[in-house]
Amino acid sequence: MNRPDLDIVILAAGKGTRMYSKMPKVLHRIGGRPMLERIIDTAAALKPRTICAVIGHGKDQVLDTVKRDVVWVEQTEQLGTGHAVKTALPHLADTGRTLVLAGDVPLIDAATLAALVDAPGDEVALLTDLPDDPTGYGRIVRDEAGKVTAIVEEKDADPAQKIIKETNTGILVLPNKYLAGWLSRLSNGNAQGEYYLTDLIAMAVSDGIAVRPVQVRASHLAAGINNKVQLAELERIFQAEQAAELLKAGLTLRDPARFDLRGRLKHGQDVVIDVNVVLEGEVELADGVEIGANCVIKNAKIGAGSKIAAFSHLEDCQTGQDTRIGPYARLRPNARLSDGVHIGNFVEVKNATLGEGSKANHLAYIGDATVGRKTNIGAGTIVANYDGVNKHHTVIGDEVRIGSNTVLVAPVTVASRATTGAGSAITQNCPEGKLALARARQTIIEGWVRPEKERK
Numbered sequence: 001m002n003r004p005d006l007d008i009v010i011l012a013a014g015k016g017t018r019m020y021s022k023m024p025k026v027l028h029r030i031g032g033r034p035m036l037e038r039i040i041d042t043a044a045a046l047k048p049r050t051i052c053a054v055i056g057h058g059k060d061q062v063l064d065t066v067k068r069d070v071v072w073v074e075q076t077e078q079l080g081t082g083h084a085v086k087t088a089l090p091h092l093a094d095t096g097r098t099l100v101l102a103g104d105v106p107l108i109d110a111a112t113l114a115a116l117v118d119a120p121g122d123e124v125a126l127l128t129d130l131p132d133d134p135t136g137y138g139r140i141v142r143d144e145a146g147k148v149t150a151i152v153e154e155k156d157a158d159p160a161q162k163i164i165k166e167t168n169t170g171i172l173v174l175p176n177k178y179l180a181g182w183l184s185r186l187s188n189g190n191a192q193g194e195y196y197l198t199d200l201i202a203m204a205v206s207d208g209i210a211v212r213p214v215q216v217r218a219s220h221l222a223a224g225i226n227n228k229v230q231l232a233e234l235e236r237i238f239q240a241e242q243a244a245e246l247l248k249a250g251l252t253l254r255d256p257a258r259f260d261l262r263g264r265l266k267h268g269q270d271v272v273i274d275v276n277v278v279l280e281g282e283v284e285l286a287d288g289v290e291i292g293a294n295c296v297i298k299n300a301k302i303g304a305g306s307k308i309a310a311f312s313h314l315e316d317c318q319t320g321q322d323t324r325i326g327p328y329a330r331l332r333p334n335a336r337l338s339d340g341v342h343i344g345n346f347v348e349v350k351n352a353t354l355g356e357g358s359k360a361n362h363l364a365y366i367g368d369a370t371v372g373r374k375t376n377i378g379a380g381t382i383v384a385n386y387d388g389v390n391k392h393h394t395v396i397g398d399e400v401r402i403g404s405n406t407v408l409v410a411p412v413t414v415a416s417r418a419t420t421g422a423g424s425a426i427t428q429n430c431p432e433g434k435l436a437l438a439r440a441r442q443t444i445i446e447g448w449v450r451p452e453k454e455r456k
């Protein structure tokens with residue numbers, strides 16, 4: 001549903017002092033994505049007229065990281081949330097409404113916002129919460145009839161106000177036609193010397209504009225992040241929810257509390273993921289894929305029936321069906337394995353294609369190479385792809401036997417059905433079906449005597 005009379009302002013100019021980080025607060029990640037990016041995407045789901053993001057601290061870093069098409073507004077001095085909205089005012093229409101979001105409330109969802117925004121008339125709508133611990137939040141002040149009359153910040157609250165449990169989430173909807181007037185009336189005569197957006201509530205009440213409080217359905221949706229404790233807590237909540245969704249969709253997680261998805265997972269049926277697996281970016285696991293404990297998999301597509309054993313690390317790669325990978329395997333960018341390929345322990349594959357049924361079972365490096373079908377790469381094989389300046393390509397054909405400890409000095413071709421002897425340094429092309437030996441011959445030294453310790 002389009003909302004052509006809705007503007008959204010995201011407040012993200014603050015430093016996040018309590019994060020103790022060189023990175024602006026809104027760039028810290030939840031589920032692998034910067035908080036601000038997450039909030040912009042949620043805002044975009046409402047299909048508003050405009051999205052303005054007010055940035056200030058670390059704005060270059062923000063612009064480098066968050067590639068989203070919004071109106072970026074700079075607030076050069078952080079004089080308060082009211083001042084921040086005022087900075088965005090030139091980009092807001094005179095009619096309709098403005099939804100204000102905080103850049104440090106990352107888990108807010110579109111359904112909650114839609115409920116806040118979709119009401120007729122000129123009212124102010126306010127998202128409130130009843131958290132277990134209200135400390136630090138602005139409190140919602142109500143009169144005897146239960147009507148909201150004001151928001152008071154914790155630092156300005158008197159003892160009676162401090163015991164109020166109902167809090168301001170910082171998310172509210174304001175009618176645009178009053179916005180400029182109200183913002184111009186703000187003063188910074190308060191405990192923090194800031195222009196508080198929250199002071200608009202008392203102004204609305206005194207101008208006879210209704211204030212409609214809406215309670216958020218779960219506290220974590222409106223939880224703000226001011227420090228690393230809150231960041232870690234919210235990450236666990238986010239991961240638990242995500243894991244529950246995946247379980248419901250039929251994924252087997254040996255322990256949902258020891259699973260992290262920092263991106264998106266597409267999975268088939270009967271996919272099993274053991275403990276402490278981290279998935280990042282876009283991951284696709286086809287039917288019957290099994291992932292062993294402690295694997296890290298980023299941007300990868302794994303074919304049906306493949307098994308990835310414990311402690312393997314995969315990035316920007318792709319496998320066919322029924323492959324066997326690991327334990328302790330490393331697939332680096334552009335590793336492409338066809339059906340039935342085996343990559344064993346301490347084998348590293350980078351920018352290389354392995355044909356159907358080929359195997360490299362132990363201790364090898366295969367980089368910048370094309371390997372055919374049913375080829376066996378012996379233990380200790382190294383493709384020397386780099387001459388110190390340029391990378392070169394190696395071609396290995398079908399049904400080749402690369403002997404243990406072979407060094408293939410690229411560029412070089414080993415044709416189909418050729419064999420290299422163990423310990424060979426292959427610098428020239430090997431013709432089809434031939435044996436290539438490139439190593440010193442063994443000699444037996446007759447009459448040699450093992451030295452013994454001199455007696456004194």
Ligand code: UD1
Pocket residue numbers: 011012013014015054075077078079080081082083084102103104105136137138139151153167168169170195196197198223224
């Ligand atoms: C704010 C609310 C408080 C609410 C809480 C919910 C005010 C005065 N207080 O307090 O009632 O309970 O959020 O989390 O609004 N920002 C700017 N420019 C500024 C100041 C802040 O862009 O000049 C941004 C910050 O980057 C942040 C957001 O506004 O993303 C909220 O500011 P913050 O200082 O964290 O406000 P709180 O003290 O948490």
Ligand code: CA
Pocket residue numbers: 104224225226
């Ligand atoms: Ca905050």
